[in-house]
Amino acid sequence: MPQRSKGERHVITARLPVSDARKLAAVVAATDENRSDLVARLVHTYLETIDLDELQSQEALELSRAS
Numbered sequence: 001m002p003q004r005s006k007g008e009r010h011v012i013t014a015r016l017p018v019s020d021a022r023k024l025a026a027v028v029a030a031t032d033e034n035r036s037d038l039v040a041r042l043v044h045t046y047l048e049t050i051d052l053d054e055l056q057s058q059e060a061l062e063l064s065r066a067s
Contacts, residue, residue: 012043014039024038024039
C-alpha cells in the first residue's frame with residue numbers, strides 16, 4: 001500500500017559516533033518509527049526551541065588585534 005505524501009522534503013546526512021548509531025538502531029528496532037522519520041522528528045523538535053530572530057540579531061564581538 002502506498003504511503004501518503006509528507007510534502008516536500010530535503011535530504012540531510014549526519015555522521016554519528018558508533019555508540020549513538022547503535023543506540024539509534026536499537027530505538028528504531030523497538031518502535032514503529034523508521035530511522036529517517038525519527039531523526040527528522042528529533043531535529044524538528046530541537047529547531048522549534050530556537051528563536052531565529054534572537055539568533056540572527058546577535059552582534060559580533062570586536063576582537064583585539066594580536067600583536
